[in-house]
Amino acid sequence: MDKTHSFLKTLTIALASLLASTSLIAQERLISAGSAVTELVDALGASSQLVAVDVTSAQPEGKRLPVIGYHRQLSAEGLLALSPNMLIGSEEMGPETTLTLLKNAGVKVEVVNTSPTVDGLLERIDEVASITHTNEKAGALKQTVQEKIESIQNNHPAKAEQKRVLFLLIHEGRPANVAGSETTPDALITLAGALNPVAQSVKSYKPLSTESLVEMQPDVILVSGRSWEKLGGADAILKSMPLLAATPAGKNKAFITIDGQALVGGLGLKTLEEAQRVNKILYAPEKN
Template identity: 35%
Template sequence: MSMLLHRRGLLAASAASLACSLLPRRVQAAASADRIVVAGGAITEIVYALGEEKRLVGVDTTSMYPAAAGKLPQVGYFRSLSAEGILSLNPSLLLASEQAGPASTMDKLRAVKLPVVLVPESMVAAEVPEKFRIIGRALDCSVQADRLADGLSADLARLEAAVANIKRKPRVLFLLSVTDGRLLAAGHTTAADTMIRLAGGRNAIEEYGGYKPVSAEAALAANPDMLLLSNQGLETLGGTKGLAELPQLRALKAAREGKVAALDMLYLLGMGPRIAAAGRELARALHGAAIPV
């Protein structure tokens, strides 16, 4: 019996020792991630919002905000990353969108034991604050991350309350691009659809999901009250006047009357820390003074 108790005591002591040794290592692993590569514009924004930008050594091409991020070494588009390009920066951690790839690159990075934290993508506005918490845990700054996540959740709730009593939901057609006469519009299950609904509007395209080409006839049938584009896209088309002169849009009342809203692409579709601010700005474009600043 005494031998059995002795063995149990040794096992318990070993388990306790192992638990104690694992916890500091997890904390140390997060704290020691002082060379971070990010693949995802919203993730980069969150790292800056957390005040941890000094640990960044590289970002992807969608990391355009804040402006300082554009001065960092780039590793390419987050969906077509190169393992060699990332590893050349000698990173201690890769923070990436769950859509980052290709799979072969991610496999190579894991094969060389580079820690990789994937941040889920969601088209649900209320789930965006969770990105803060995930990144905060990865960077060992959960207290700050939780505070910012809670603040964003409260901001989204205020916007939701502001649009809740507005009965008329304007129909909005989001045009991602107009290339060679082809209109590329947003259906459901897109960031554009999320933002339109967050702002108290209705997506004029309900028949399909994703971003797909639509004909001039389909755009006319959608009968939008407002056209929504990125600033970059509208500028390419020659502004509101140029948009109205497009043969594919000329028949639209919204185009003829200049019912057009435009926001920065990453600001509008980034699904990141500025989502509530972008939603409020779009809501004011749709509903005017009914939405508080």
């Protein structure tokens, strides 16, 4: 009888805990701001908790959620109209005045890291899993991430064969910014098995003259898909920066566009996908 009573008591506690957890999840009304955050909410199976996403985020499969605008320029009025009880985003979201107004209105604001590193991504998975009550799924997702990275690294070339790759942030009428160390594009380049020639001398994003870019002699130049479309492709970029024609990338029109969602909020799942794609383009086996 004692064993039976003990078992029933344990079962009752477990069921109560499960019901409480399920009830808690059902009550969540999340707004996700930042593509690297939204993709994790979705990958962890918590998209049912979402009531809106920001403009940088991909819509979860099978959903058409309201879009709240840009994660750096959030409007408290627009967000509160959706009756959320939580806003989850990266360290990039703001402005701070909006976040303060949301907190004062009783909305919980959760901020996760934006580190452009694999460790940062693994930590972010745990952070989002904890916030969305999906901790039991974090381990499998982290394993998938590790396997993806290993798959990319298996196609890395010998050091002497590494391509020199630059990422340019191009705005019409202004000098191009190059992505140095401690940036998501630099992490993407490294994951793809390439060499970022400015990583040792430039931290974050920095405007460089075209002459300085020529000195780097990049084999390939990465640009965001948005910049590519806005500027009009390779010919338009070379016309605006004619000295690039003196680089291997310019001579061969070796530009690769990167999905902007892979560049927001630190190293993310989309960044890994883009790194794998770039790796395959750079080091595709030659056909005889």
